[in-house]
Amino acid sequence: MFSSQILILVLATIGVVASQACIFQKSAVLATWRIENGALQIIYQNNRIKNNHWTAIGFGPGMSNMTVIVFMIQNGEISIRTGRTTGYGPPVFDNQSDLNVLAATHSGSILNAIVSVSLNFNGMNFQNCQTWNFVQSGPIKKGQMGVHTSRPDQFNNVCALNCR
Template sequence: MLLRLSILLVSSIALASCQTCSFSKSAVNASWTVAQNGTLQISYQNNGISNNQWTAIGFGPDMSNQQVIVLMVQNGQVSIRTGSTSGHSPPTFSSQNSANLQNVNYSRTTLNATISVPLNLNGVNLGGCQTWNFVQTGPLNNGQMGPHTSRPDQVNNVCASQCV
């Protein structure tokens, strides 16, 4: 009996330590937590974004139905939009932006931002376990999003509610 409890305890600790609360690859570094007020806080850094480009985080297994947070750098200014995708085309932006930018800084090719977004983003529970997609960059042409320049990096089984 004691052996079974010990195995169960070790397994539980191992599973708890496996939670994914950060991502780092190529130019993008991100980490996230659920704040006490119930919002998802994302610290996001992209060291390879130029003026008139965009970068994004998408939530879901593929582009057929993702909620997205898009950061755009235009004329040295950073803006943020939320929306959804329905295939391999630019997202449809929400009429009401659900994400807030905090502590944003853009200099040369480095974007640092703290993003605050509700855990329920347009009907999708971001606290639940799902696939997150990180898009390095894509061009902005006259304010319109062009296709991303590399394949998005996927992180499977992100359970943001475990990141407190």
């Protein structure tokens, strides 16, 4: 009897640890993250991103005040920018960013990027659990971000500190 209670406790503990997901995968997007050297490192892949399109991660529960990392492919060039949304529409980009781009490649329709941000990024404290939003794609027309082509995938209660 006692050993079965311990087994149940061990299995429950494993379930709690396993539920602390450090990965998101849906449609074209695959993202993993971990705390590395006191910063949040995000490995991001979108395997259906075309030239003159963008994809993004937004941090926060809604569009009115969300911190974002936007990955853009314009004229075959990759740019990664940070900013904040103020409602429905393109974000207001930061003049300078505390984002470190560790690697970024685009080949065919595949974007791979590794970025690192501080744990207190643009007022977003990653030491607390957050809602993350993954935008599959949106067009860039005349240098301006267009509306995303599908509803963002929301991933609630992401606790980055559990990913080491």
